[in-house]
Every structure is written in structure tokens, then in C-alpha cells.
Amino acid sequence: MAEPLLNVDNLSVSFVTYGRSRQVLRNVSFSVAAGERVALIGETGSGKSVTAKAIIGTLPKNANISAGTIGFAGRDVLSMPRAEREALKGTAFSLIMQDPLSSFNPVFKIGTHLDDVMRFADKRNGISTSKAERRTRIAAVLRRVQLADGERVMNAYPSELSGGMRQRVLIGLALLHQPKLLIADEPGTALDVTTQDEILNLINQLVKEENMALLMITHNLGVVRKVADRVVVMHHGDIIETGPCAEILSNPSKDYTKALLEAVPPLYGPRVIDLPRSECAPIVTIKGLNKIYGKRPGYHAIRDVDLTLREGEIFGLAGESGSGKTSVARIIMELSRPTSGTIDIDAPAPGRGRRLTQIVYQNPGTSLNPKRTVKQTLSLPLTSIGMDADAREARMRELLDLVRLPQSYLAKYPHELSGGQKQRVAIARALAAEPKILILDEPTAALDVSVQKTVIELLMQLRQDLGLTYLMISHDLSLMRNFCSRIAVMLRGEIVEEGVTPEVFADPKHPYTRALIAAIPVVTDVEERLKPIVTEEERMRFLVKTTA
Amino acid sequence: MQQHPLVAILTRLGMFVLVMIALSIMIFVLARVVPGDPARMALGPAATQEQVEALRQQMGLDRPLPVQYLDYANKALHGDLGMSLVSQRPVTTDLAQTVPATVELVLVSVIFMFAVAIPLGVITAHYRNRSFDYIGRFLSLTGVTIPSFLFAITMQLVAARYLSDWPIIGRLDHGLAWQGGPTGFLLIDGTLAGRFDVVLNALKHLALPAFALSMAGIGQITRITRSSMLENQRKDHVLTLKSFGVPERIIIFRYLLKLSSIAPLTIMGLEFASLIGNAFVIEMIFAWGGFASYGLTSILQKDLNAVTAVVLVAGLFFIIANLIVDVVISIIDPRLRRKEAR
Numbered sequence: 028m029a030e031p032l033l034n035v036d037n038l039s040v041s042f043v044t045y046g047r048s049r050q051v052l053r054n055v056s057f058s059v060a061a062g063e064r065v066a067l068i069g070e071t072g073s074g075k076s077v078t079a080k081a082i083i084g085t086l087p088k089n090a091n092i093s094a095g096t097i098g099f100a101g102r103d104v105l106s107m108p109r110a111e112r113e114a115l116k117g118t119a120f121s122l123i124m125q126d127p128l129s130s131f132n133p134v135f136k137i138g139t140h141l142d143d144v145m146r147f148a149d150k151r152n153g154i155s156t157s158k159a160e161r162r163t164r165i166a167a168v169l170r171r172v173q174l175a176d177g178e179r180v181m182n183a184y185p186s187e188l189s190g191g192m193r194q195r196v197l198i199g200l201a202l203l204h205q206p207k208l209l210i211a212d213e214p215g216t217a218l219d220v221t222t223q224d225e226i227l228n229l230i231n232q233l234v235k236e237e238n239m240a241l242l243m244i245t246h247n248l249g250v251v252r253k254v255a256d257r258v259v260v261m262h263h264g265d266i267i268e269t270g271p272c273a274e275i276l277s278n279p280s281k282d283y284t285k286a287l288l289e290a291v292p293p294l295y296g297p298r299v300i301d302l303p304r305s306e307c308a309p310i311v312t313i314k315g316l317n318k319i320y321g322k323r324p325g326y327h328a329i330r331d332v333d334l335t336l337r338e339g340e341i342f343g344l345a346g347e348s349g350s351g352k353t354s355v356a357r358i359i360m361e362l363s364r365p366t367s368g369t370i371d372i373d374a375p376a377p378g379r380g381r382r383l384t385q386i387v388y389q390n391p392g393t394s395l396n397p398k399r400t401v402k403q404t405l406s407l408p409l410t411s412i413g414m415d416a417d418a419r420e421a422r423m424r425e426l427l428d429l430v431r432l433p434q435s436y437l438a439k440y441p442h443e444l445s446g447g448q449k450q451r452v453a454i455a456r457a458l459a460a461e462p463k464i465l466i467l468d469e470p471t472a473a474l475d476v477s478v479q480k481t482v483i484e485l486l487m488q489l490r491q492d493l494g495l496t497y498l499m500i501s502h503d504l505s506l507m508r509n510f511c512s513r514i515a516v517m518l519r520g521e522i523v524e525e526g527v528t529p530e531v532f533a534d535p536k537h538p539y540t541r542a543l544i545a546a547i548p549v550v551t552d553v554e555e556r557l558k559p560i561v562t563e564e565e566r567m568r569f570l571v572k573t574t575a
Numbered sequence: 576m577q578q579h580p581l582v583a584i585l586t587r588l589g590m591f592v593l594v595m596i597a598l599s600i601m602i603f604v605l606a607r608v609v610p611g612d613p614a615r616m617a618l619g620p621a622a623t624q625e626q627v628e629a630l631r632q633q634m635g636l637d638r639p640l641p642v643q644y645l646d647y648a649n650k651a652l653h654g655d656l657g658m659s660l661v662s663q664r665p666v667t668t669d670l671a672q673t674v675p676a677t678v679e680l681v682l683v684s685v686i687f688m689f690a691v692a693i694p695l696g697v698i699t700a701h702y703r704n705r706s707f708d709y710i711g712r713f714l715s716l717t718g719v720t721i722p723s724f725l726f727a728i729t730m731q732l733v734a735a736r737y738l739s740d741w742p743i744i745g746r747l748d749h750g751l752a753w754q755g756g757p758t759g760f761l762l763i764d765g766t767l768a769g770r771f772d773v774v775l776n777a778l779k780h781l782a783l784p785a786f787a788l789s790m791a792g793i794g795q796i797t798r799i800t801r802s803s804m805l806e807n808q809r810k811d812h813v814l815t816l817k818s819f820g821v822p823e824r825i826i827i828f829r830y831l832l833k834l835s836s837i838a839p840l841t842i843m844g845l846e847f848a849s850l851i852g853n854a855f856v857i858e859m860i861f862a863w864g865g866f867a868s869y870g871l872t873s874i875l876q877k878d879l880n881a882v883t884a885v886v887l888v889a890g891l892f893f894i895i896a897n898l899i900v901d902v903v904i905s906i907i908d909p910r911l912r913r914k915e916a917r
Contacts, residue, residue, distance in 0.1 A: 085818045116820030124818075129811040132830045134837075134908050140812075143829075144819040151820065184909040200819065 030101050031058035032240050033082070033120075033208055038095035040077055040086070048091075051077050053264045055095070059208065064234060064241040066255035066272070068248065070287075070475035071446065074264040075244045079210050082242075083122055084112055100207070114151040117144060120208035121201040123230075126217045127193035131185035137196055138181030141165045145203050152204075165203070172199045172229060173574040180575055190348075191222040191573025198229065208240045209233075216247070219347040220502055221570050224546035227253050246475060248291050249548025252276055252555075260284050276550055290476040294505045294532070294549050295557040301529050302512040305340035309373060310496055311359065311464065312336075316368035318354050318520075328354045330520040332368070336464070341490065341497040343511030343528070345504055345543065347571070351520040352500045356466045359498065360384050374463050380411040385457040389469040391449035395441040401427075401452050402437040408459040426455040429492075430485060447478035451485065458489070467499045471506065483510055505547050508532055516540045518569065538565035587901070591894050595887070599651075602886040603644050606879050607636075613877045617660040634879075647883075657880035661873060666884045670866060674888060675759025676746055677865035681854055681892075683762075683781050684789040685843070692793045693839065696800025697832060703805060711797065718794025723853045727787035727860045734783060742780045744862040751776060784861040788853055792846055796839045803835035837904055844900035851889050 040052040052074045059065045069075045080086045082097055084104070096103045099119060104112055124130040131140055145161050156164075166177030172195040174180050185193060194215060201209055211230060215223030231254055234241045243254050251258055251272060258275040260267040260283070268281045279285050293299050311334070318329040329351045336342050346352045357363045359370060361384075372383050388394035395404060405426060409419040424434055430451040441449055450470065457465055467486070471479035483506070490497060501507055507514055508528060515525040516539065524537040535541045541559035549555055614630040615622070631637055635646065650657065656666040692715075699711035734741045746761060747753060753773050756764025762781075765773035807813070808831065816826050855867040862868075866885060873881035905911045 083818045085814055113820045116818060122815075122818045124811060124815055126811055130815045132810075132812045132834055133910055134834050135830060140816070143821050143825060144816070147821050147825070148819065186910050197815075200815070 031098075032061040032063075032100060033059040033242070034096075034098035035078070035082070036096045036098065038078070038081060038097065039093045040074075040081055041091050041093055042087075043089045043091060051090075051264050052081070055261075055264070055266055057259045057266060057269060059240045059242055061207065061240055062238050064243065064254055064256045066243045066245060066251040066258045067261060068245055068251055068258060068287075069261035070246055070477060072263070073261040075261050076212060078261075079122065079212055079242070079244055082210065083116065083120065110151075117148045117201075117206065118152065118204040119206055120210060121204070121206045123198055123201045123209065123211040123214045125213040127190055127197050128185065128217070130197055131193065133185055135184075136181065137183050137185060137188065138162070138165070141181065141196070141200060141203070144200055148204050165199075168199045168202050169196070171202060171233065172196070174199065176575045188575075189571060189573055190218045191225065191571065192575060194218060194222070194226050195229070195573065198226070198233070202233065202237070205237060206239065208242060210242045210244070212244045213246070214243075216245075219571070220504070221347065221542055221546040222573055223250075224548070225573055227548070230254060247548055248276065248288060248476075248550050252550055252552075253548055260287075286477060288550060290480040291550050292503075292505045292509045293554065294508055294544070294547055295554045296551070300509045302341060302510070304512050304527060305337040307338035307340075309335045310338040311498075312369075312371045312373070313355075313359075314369050314371075316355070316358065316370070317366045318351070318358065318363070319366045328520050329358075329365075332517075332520075332522055334515065334522070336496055336498060338496055339490070339494060340513060341499055341511045343499045343501065343507040343514040344517060345501060345507055345514060346517035347502050347543075349519075350517040352517050353468060354520075355517075356386065356468060356498065356500055359464075360386055360466060372464070377461075379413060380408075381460045382462055384464045384466060385460070385462040386466040386468060387450070387453050387457050387470045390473045391446060391453045392441070392473065394453055395449055397441050399440075400437065401439055401441075401444075404452060405437075405456055405459055408456060412460050422459070426459060429458065429489065430455045445478075446474050447482060450474060450478075450482055454482075454485070454489070458493070462495075464496045464498065467497055467501075469501050469503070470499075472501070472503065479506070486510075502543075503547075504532075504543055505549070516543065535559050538562075539569040542566060542570060587898070591898070594894060595890060598890045599648065599883070599887055600644065602883050603647060604640060606877075606882050607640065607643075609877075611877050613660060613879050616877050656884045659873070659878055659881045661876045661878045661881065666880050669869060669881065670884060670888060671759070673864065673866035673869045676863060677854060677858065677867050678892075679760045679762065680781065680784055680788065680858070680863060680865060681850060683785045684792070684850065687785055688789040688792040688796060688843075691789070692796035693800055693832075693836070695793070695797045696835075696839070697804060697827065699797065700801045700804035700808070701827065712801075715794040715797040718790045718792075719798070720794075721790070723787050723791055724856045724860060726790050727784065727857055730783050730787060731860070741783075742776075743783060746777060746780050746863060747773065748776055748780075784857050784863060787860075788850065788857045791853065792843070792850060795842060795846060799839045799842050800835060803838040804831055807831050807834050833907060837908055840900050840904055840907075844897040847893050847896040851892055 035058065036056050038052055038055040039050065041048045041050045055074070055078060057065070067075045067078060077086070077090070081092065086092070092105060097105055099115065104115065131137065142158070142161055142165065145165060146156070149156050162181070165181065169177040169180055174192065174195055180188065180192070180196060188196070198214070209230070214230065215226040218226065227250060230241070233239070241254065243250070245251060255272045257270065258272050259269045260275070260281070262283050267283050268275065268279070275284060276288065279288060313332060313334040316329055316332040317327070319325040319327050332355060334355070344352045344355060354363070358365050374383055377383055402423060405423045406419050409422055414422060423437060427434055427436060432448060432451050436444070436448070441452075444452065470486070471482050474482060486497070489495060499507065499511055511528050513526065514528045514531050515522045516537065517523070518539045524531060524535065524540045531540065532544065535544060538561060542561045542565065545558045545561050549558070612627070614627045614634060614636060618627055618630060635643055647657065654667060656670070658664070659666050659669055662669055695711055695715070699708045702708045731743045734743050742748065751773060753770070756768060758764055761777035762774055765771065765777060813826060813831065816830065851867070854865070855871055857863070858865045858867040859871060866888060869881070870885035873885060
């Protein structure tokens with residue numbers, strides 16, 4: 028076998044913080060052959076991003092490579108002189124970053140970023156080029172990522188492009204000098220599913236056409252199936268197993284990989300859970316709801332929405348960013364006023380300081396005040412309903428039991444907790460004053476799949492024990508398939524499809540619903556074949572344009 | 576609907592006019608309700624009660640306040656700010672003589688402030704937690720905490736002792752044959768007239784007061800620039816450029832500096848008020864003869880028209896400074912431009 032393009036051998040990296048050393052990579056070895064697509068998968072803290080940074084050479088200053096080599100085309104990059112190593116950046120291998128918005132400096136035009144990257148890479152290669160010449164070359168690269176109107180894109184500021192377009196520019200940035208290896212760090216994760224799907228297709232196509240090797244870093248096993256030939260599974264800085272993609276996904280040998288696969292909510296097949304329909308009376312009735320932000324003419328965020336939530340059910344409100352689903356939730360919560368329409372909540376009025384509805388936000392890292400302990404966070408809603416210190420103490424212990432956290436966690440600050448634990452605290456806070464309806468705004472979007480699974484199980488249990496009604500807002504349709512008894516799909520402020528979950532998924536009526544379902548990255552080929560078919564014409568009509 | 580940028584600017588200007596009207600009413604009333612009879616003070620203790628009454632009538636002080644104000648406002652709009660009781664000349668003439676001196680001092684201070692503070696902020700951020708950073712941070716803290724008059728006096732003493740022919744008061748040496756120029760700014764007039772000896776001499780006079788006046792701002796802006804640079808350094812876009820091998824100096828001086836200049840510019844606009852306040856003190860110490868020292872004398876003498884005019888001009892300075900800051904920031908940050916246009 029020929030020498031692999033990238034050969035990471037026995038790599039160990041440790042981080043020094045406050046004088047303490049922490050090992051983040053332990054004897055990591057894997058290789059990527061020329062033209063091969065390898066996926067590096069793992070959950071938060073598994074060391075996959077650190078591996079990528081070590082290869083590119085952007086490790087933070089407190090990182091220390093204690094052992095190992097990184098061979099690129101037969102040469103060890105770690106022992107290279109600095110200038111030589113710099114010269115590899117962008118030309119031998121380049122990186123596609125995860126978040127297309129934060130990856131651009133907001134006060135510079137897109138073209139400035141592209142031009143500087145090209146100019147200095149040219150300089151290192153000993154080529155001097157004129158600005159006009161570079162502009163033509165950049166426009167050519169932008170066409171490769173389906174941004175035909177290169178002039179407009181280059182003259183735009185980052186905030187003037189859509190997320191999908193920015194992600195395309197980021198890919199273009201990586202392609203400026205025909206690298207041999209493309210390293211992609213969770214591309215598209217920050218975008219809507221349909222956009223993510225297009226981005227993955229584009230990467231696949233480019234890798235093939237340019238005969239590049241791809242190292243895809245991701246936590247999403249569905250993405251892996253779509254873009255990888257081989258898979259490397261990482262866990263806590265170790266490589267757990269390596270193998271061909273199909274084999275790992277269908278027949279993993281290690282327990283960790285198995286658990287990871289099982290945590291992925293299935294879209295079709297025998298593992299799908301159908302939730303029973305609630306036959307109870309409606310608890311929330313929304314009629315003719317409209318919301319317009321701003322004046323003359325304003326932004327019409329919700330258009331004539333009618334919704335009914337039955338007591339005890341889990342109702343899913345699906346849609347992509349900007350579809351108006353969060354606006355609906357805010358109105359139900361009475362956090363904002365509708366422009367027109369009525370909301371009736373059919374339940375006895377709660378006592379002083381109590382509310383019928385409460386919300387669990389997407390990101391527990393930002394929805395919990397970092398300066399307050401769990402106890403302080405939980406005591407606030409309890410004080411507002413007039414509990415005295417002893418009653419609060421007892422209720423807090425009860426709440427922690429409910430969300431299955433040990434009592435000792437009362438004294439902890441958010442930064443001492445993991446993502447899943449923080450979300451449990453957020454759920455406990457929402458439940459503190461005994462609401463009847465819980466609004467879940469993408470409650471697991473910021474969590475790893477294995478953690479997502481446990482949080483979902485907890486929510487199911489709580490609904491049963493406490494007789495709650497859930498309104499779940501999400502764009503993750505595979506999760507909603509297994510968690511919601513009824514579902515409504517929103518597009519540009521309107522509900523385009525509504526029904527019992529199994530029926531909607533078995534036979535989606537609206538093309539947009541079909542497009543959403545089709546875009547979900549799934550783990551098995553069987554599921555892929557069961558997805559609905561969307562024509563190109565329908566795609567054009569209902570999806571946000573990400574090309575230019 | 577998109578609002579035209581011009582409309583946004585006009586709305587802003589309209590607001591400033593309102594602020595100026597409010598300010599003028601406030602100072603007009605305040606100046607008249609504080610104890611002490613301006614007519615008596617102007618005439619001195621020897622004047623008879625009849626003489627004082629006559630002057631009061633002549634000045635219109637016996638009329639109701641609203642009438643007095645409307646009369647004043649009407650005249651002010653026609654460029655007549657009344658007579659100064661102390662100098663016995665129109666206030667506008669006094670201002671025309673004194674304002675350029677102050678503006679020159681303040682502008683040179685602001686330029687000096689940015690020239691020193693921005694690089695210092697960038698360097699201390701770059702050498703974070705190294706000795707240079709500690710020295711820079713110590714100095715900037717010193718600048719913020721020590722009052723500017725203390726700097727001024729100390730520098731005067733030091734200059735007088737060790738640089739015997741360095742000027743420590745006034746704007747220009749008396750020995751220079753200089754008749755004044757069209758703008759009143761020595762640096763500009765001197766350059767226009769080709770009198771570089773005047774320019775050089777004026778710069779020498781400016782050095783100490785400008786330095787003393789800018790110390791507080793230097794400290795403040797250095798700290799803001801440093802923390803802004805450090806915050807932006809951690810952003811993804813820096814990592815992106817690094818991972819494509821864009822040199823660090825380009826990342827710092829091109830990408831980070833522009834983004835990190837927004838915060839110090841905003842602070843500068845707000846700091847302008849205390850800058851003018853400090854100018855009152857500094858001008859007294861350096862016998863500057865600017866409008867700040869003119870203001871101080873008129874406040875002590877209860878020279879009504881002069882006080883009102885000085886406050887209005889100071890308010891105008893503050894408003895213009897903030898307008899400039901707003902425009903500069905919206906040029907730097909495209910997101911702000913679009914938000915404003917909405």
C-alpha cells in the first residue's frame with residue numbers, strides 16, 4: 028500500500044490550565060489516504076477538534092504535544108521549520124469551520140477575507156499577483172461552490188449573506204489553492220437541516236471532482252453515512268474503533284459505538300416509537316393568530332395560525348429558523364402580544380406568582396445565570412410564589428429528585444455541570460412553580476445524542492408523573508418523530524401541514540414537509556430509501572436560496 | 576421599509592436641536608435663580624440703588640422669565656448672544672477670540688490620546704500577562720486615577736526646573752511678531768502664513784497642557800482597547816485566518832484593530848464631557864486664555880450672558896463630538912448602518 032496522505036501516529040496532547048496538566052489526546056493514530064473520505068466522530072470533549080487543530084497547527088498556546096508525529100505526504104509536519112509549516116496552510120490542507128457567521132470578521136467584506144487568504148498563500152509560494160488577477164481567480168472558486176454572482180458576494184459584508192451562502196464561501200476559502208486534504212469541522216451544524224443537506228452534497232461533489240481527501244469531524248452519525256468511506260470513533264481522547272463506514276454503522280464491535288448508534292432517534296423502521304394520541308379535552312386553543320413585528324409594513328412572523336393542544340399530549344411544532352415557531356411560543360407564554368387572534372388556556376387560574384406555562388430553552392449554557400448556584404436559580408420561582416425558606420428547601424430537594432440530580436448539586440455553579448446536567452437544572456426550574464404546560468424550545472439541540480436520549484427519557488417520565496402537556500419546538504424531525512404525538516410544520520409563519528405524527532411521516536402531503544424529512548441525515552440505507560421524494564422544482568419553491 | 580440614510584441623519588440632527596433648546600432653557604433659568612444680583616455685581620458696591628434698578632431695567636431683568644428667554648432665544652438665532660457685563664463687549668466677540676484656543680487644545684489632546692492609547696492597548700493585549708502588559712496597565716490605571724491638574728502642575732514644575740526655556744504658560748511667546756490669522760487656530764494660521772516658527776512655538780506651548788489633558792483619556796482608552804482586543808482575539812474568525820496562514824501582524828493590525836476600535840470610539844464620545852470639564856482646570860493652570868477660562872471668570876462674576884453662551888458652546892462641542900463618533904462608527908460597522916436604515 029502506498030504511503031497515506033495524512034498519517035497521525037501515536038499523537039498525545041495535553042493542556043495546561045492553572046498549572047495543571049490534562050491529557051486530551053492519548054496515543055491517537057489514524058491515517059487518511061489520498062482521495063479517501065474519513066469521518067472522525069465523537070461527542071463533546073472526545074478530542075476530535077483538538078486533533079484537527081493539531082494537524083493544521085492552530086492549537087492554543089497552553090497545548091503541549093507530548094508525543095507522536097503527524098505525517099503529511101511522507102513528511103512530519105511537527106518537526107518542520109515554522110515557515111515551511113505555515114506554507115502548508117490552505118495549500119496542502121485547509122479547514123472548513125463550523126459556524127459560518129462567526130468565522131468572518133463582521134466589519135470586513137467577504138472579498139477582503141478571501142483576498143488576504145489568497146494573497147499570503149501566494150506569497151508563501153513565491154508568486155506575486157495583482158489584485159485584479161486574484162479577484163478573477165476568487166470569482167472562479169466561488170462559482171465552484173455555486174455562488175455565480177461572485178462580485179456581489181465579494182462586496183457583501185458577512186451579515187448581508189444567508190447562513191448557507193456564508194458556509195459556501197467558507198468552503199470556497201478552503202478551496203482557493205487546491206488543497207490535497209480538506210478538514211471539515213462539523214460543517215452545516217449551525218444551519219437548518221435542508222441547508223446542511225445541500226452543503227454536505229456540495230462537499231461530496233467537490234471532494235470527488237478535485238480528487239481531494241476529506242477528514243470530516245462530526246458528532247452526527249447520519250452525516251457520517253453520507254460523506255465518509257471510513258470512520259474513526261473517538262471517546263475521551265482515545266480512538267475506540269476504526270473501520271469502513273458501512274460496517275461501523277451496521278455492525279459496530281465496541282459497546283460505546285453501539286450505544287452511540289442506539290441513541291440516534293430513528294426516522295423509519297422497527298425502532299420508531301409511536302406515541303398514543305391524547306383524547307383529553309383541548310387545553311390550549313389558538314385561533315387566527317397573527318404577529319407582525321415593526322410597523323409599515325413590518326415583518327409578518329405569524330400568519331393566521333390555528334392550533335389546539337390537548338391535555339397530556341406532546342405537540343410538535345416543526346420548522347426552520349425564521350418560520351415563526353418561537354414567536355408562537357412567546358405568545359403562548361404571554362411574553363409578547365399577538366397582533367390579532369386569540370389564545371384560550373382552559374385550566375383553573377393558578378395562584379399568585381404561578382403560571383400555567385413555563386419554558387425550557389435550547390441552550391442551558393446561556394439560559395442559566397453563570398453567577399448563581401443551582402440553589403439560587405431554583406429558589407427564585409419558589410420565592411415568587413410565596414414559599415418560606417423551609418418550604419423552598421424541601422421543594423428544591425423534591426425538584427432535584429424529579430430531574431434525577433443528587434442533592435449535593437444545589438451548591439454547584441453552572442460551569443461545574445455538564446450540558447445535560449445544566450439542562451436538567453433548567454427543567455427543574457421550569458417545573459418549580461408547578462406549571463401545566465411546558466414549552467420545550469429545542470431542548471436537546473445543544474446536547475450530544477447520548478445525553479439527548481437521557482433528557483428525552485426524563486421528559487417522558489415527568490409528563491407521565493406530573494400530567495404535563497408539552498409543546499415541543501424543533502427542527503429535528505427525527506427526534507420529533509419519536510417524541511411527539513401530533514405535529515405541525517411551519518413555513519414562513521404559516522402552518523403548512525398538521526396531523527398525527529405517524530401519519531404525517533408515512534405520507535407527508537406538503538412538499539416542504541417532504542423536503543424537511545428528506546434532508547435529515549439518517550444512519551441506515553433502509554431509512555434513506557424510505558424517505559419521501561422531493562423534486563428539484565419543489566425545492567426551488569420552498570427552500571431558502573443558498574446560492575447566488 | 577428601508578429608511579434613507581439621510582433621513583436617519585436628519586432625525587438625529589433634529590434631536591440635537593431639541594437637546595440644545597432644552598439645555599438653553601435650563602442654563603438660562605439656572606443662571607437667573609442663583610443668588611446674587613448681576614446688575615449689582617456689574618456696577619460694584621459704590622453704585623446707588625437707583626443706578627442698579629436702572630441697569631436691571633436696561634438689561635431686561637425686571638421682566639418675567641419666559642419673556643426674557645424668548646427674547647434671548649430670538650436674538651441668539653440672529654447671532655446676538657448679548658453683551659458681556661464684565662468685558663463690556665458682545666459675547667460673540669469674546670467667544671470668537673477664546674473658542675479657537677480651546678478647540679485647538681482639545682483637538683490636539685484627542686489626537687494625542689488616540690495616537691498613544693490605541694497602540695498601547697494593542698501592545699498590552701498582545702503581551703498579555705507579560706511584564707510589558709503589567710507596566711502598561713499600571714500606567715493606564717495611573718492616568719485614570721490621578722487628577723489632570725496634578726499632572727499639569729507637576730509637569731510645569733519639572734519643565735521649569737529642568738527645561739529652562741520650555742514654555743509653561745500661554746499659547747505663544749510674546750516675542751514673536753504675530754498678528755493673528757483668519758481661523759484663530761495657531762497651527763492652521765501659522766501654516767497658511769508660512770510662519771513655521773509660529774507653528775513650532777505653538778506646538779511647544781501645546782505639549783504640556785495637551786499631555787496633561789489627555790492623561791485620563793489615555794488611561795481609559797488603553798484599557799478599553801486592550802480588553803476589546805482580547806475579547807475579539809478569541810473569536811472564530813481569528814482562528815479561520817490563522818488556519819489559512821494569514822500572518823499575525825495582518826490579523827492584529829488589520830482585522831482585529833478595526834473591529835476593536837468601536838468600543839474605544841464610543842467611550843471617547845462619552846468621555847468628551849469630562850474632557851471639556853478638565854479643560855477648564857488645565858486652561859487656568861497654563862493661563863491658556865481659551866473659552867474655558869473665560870467661562871470660569873464669567874461664572875465667578877455672574878456674567879449672565881457669558882455663562883449661558885459658554886454652557887451652550889460646551890454643549891454644542893459635546894453634541895458635535897458624539898455626532899462625529901456616531902458617523903465614524905457607522906462607517907466602521909456595516910451592521911450598525913443597516914440597523915439604522917431600518
